[in-house]
Amino acid sequence: VQEALRQSQKMEAVGHLTGGIAHDFNNMLAVVMGSLELLQRRLGSEDSRVARYIEAALDGARRAANLTQRLLAFSRQQPLRPEVLNVNRLVSGMSDLLRHSIGADIRLETVLAGGLWATQADPNQLENVILNLAVNARDAMPEGGRLTIETQNAHLDNRYVSKEVGVPPGHYVMIAITDTGSGMPADVIAKAFDPFFTTKAVGKGTGLGLSQVYGFIKQSGGHIKIYSEVGEGTTIKVYLPRDTESSGEVIEDEAAVDEEAS
Ligand code: ADP
Numbered sequence: 001v002q003e004a005l006r007q008s009q010k011m012e013a014v015g016h017l018t019g020g021i022a023h024d025f026n027n028m029l030a031v032v033m034g035s036l037e038l039l040q041r042r043l044g045s046e047d048s049r050v051a052r053y054i055e056a057a058l059d060g061a062r063r064a065a066n067l068t069q070r071l072l073a074f075s076r077q078q079p080l081r082p083e084v085l086n087v088n089r090l091v092s093g094m095s096d097l098l099r100h101s102i103g104a105d106i107r108l109e110t111v112l113a114g115g116l117w118a119t120q121a122d123p124n125q126l127e128n129v130i131l132n133l134a135v136n137a138r139d140a141m142p143e144g145g146r147l148t149i150e151t152q153n154a155h156l157d158n159r160y161v162s163k164e165v166g167v168p169p170g171h172y173v174m175i176a177i178t179d180t181g182s183g184m185p186a187d188v189i190a191k192a193f194d195p196f197f198t199t200k201a202v203g204k205g206t207g208l209g210l211s212q213v214y215g216f217i218k219q220s221g222g223h224i225k226i227y228s229e230v231g232e233g234t235t236i237k238v239y240l241p242r243d244t245e246s247s248g249e250v251i252e253d254e255a256a257v258d259e260e261a262s
Contacts, residue, residue, distance in 0.1 A: 082122050111148065153172075184228040185230050
């Protein structure tokens with residue numbers, strides 16, 4: 001519980017700080033980019049070397065603007081709009097987007113539980129979570145591999161919960177995202193949810209993905225856990241509480257295994 005508290009305090013502090021800085025920075029960048037674009041129009045066609053310098057400066061400024069946009073989105077704790085959700089339907093609906101995002105060298109496999117319980121969560125944010133985890137999985141498999149998305153009804157008992165943090169024992173809808181990629185050593189797992197922690201090259205990773213995912217899952221009353229083996233791959237399990245209002249019902253989907261080359 002202390003760990004969860006520490007994590008959320010860290011995120012809150014970083015959120016306030018970055019929100020203020022990103023906002024001011026964004027305004028300054030707008031001036032820089034506007035001036036560069038004017039310069040490009042005036043001088044760009046006269047000298048190709050000048051054109052290249054201006055283009056390089058603009059490129060850097062655009063990347064900085066992209067980062068500040070992400071920082072703003074991170075600090076702006078959007079209010080959640082939870083709905084009763086069929087996670088199987090949500091995952092199925094994302095398959096084109098997922099295939100497109102992971103590319104042709106990675107096979108997408110979905111294993112959707114029949115009779116999956118309903119949960120309550122913000123559908124747009126949950127799509128973001130799944131997309132974030134899929135993109136991380138892709139980045140861990142530069143040579144290709146397999147991405148599996150699995151859903152399951154899960155019962156977290158006292159034994160599990162007492163070892164873990166922050167959620168009461170009970171019924172959860174589990175989403176597991178498994179890759180056959182590089183895996184994560186223990187020190188990376190320990191820091192993975194920290195804002196700005198990244199092992200990716202400058203310009204490639206912001207280190208905000210998993211901390212956003214963590215924040216959303218906690219806000220939704222859920223739980224997230226990383227299982228990883230270096231050289232074997234990673235499984236990230238997300239648990240969202242079973243919806244109590246519709247708890248008598250199950251979602252009557254056929255158990256579905258969908259395996260396709262993308
Ligand atoms: P970013 O993707 O921008 O680096 P994240 O917060 O999403 O930020 O991830 C933090 C770090 O956790 C990554 O830089 C990477 O080292 C590690 N990581 C996350 N997901 C995976 C994965 N599926 N396989 C291996 N490493 C991962």
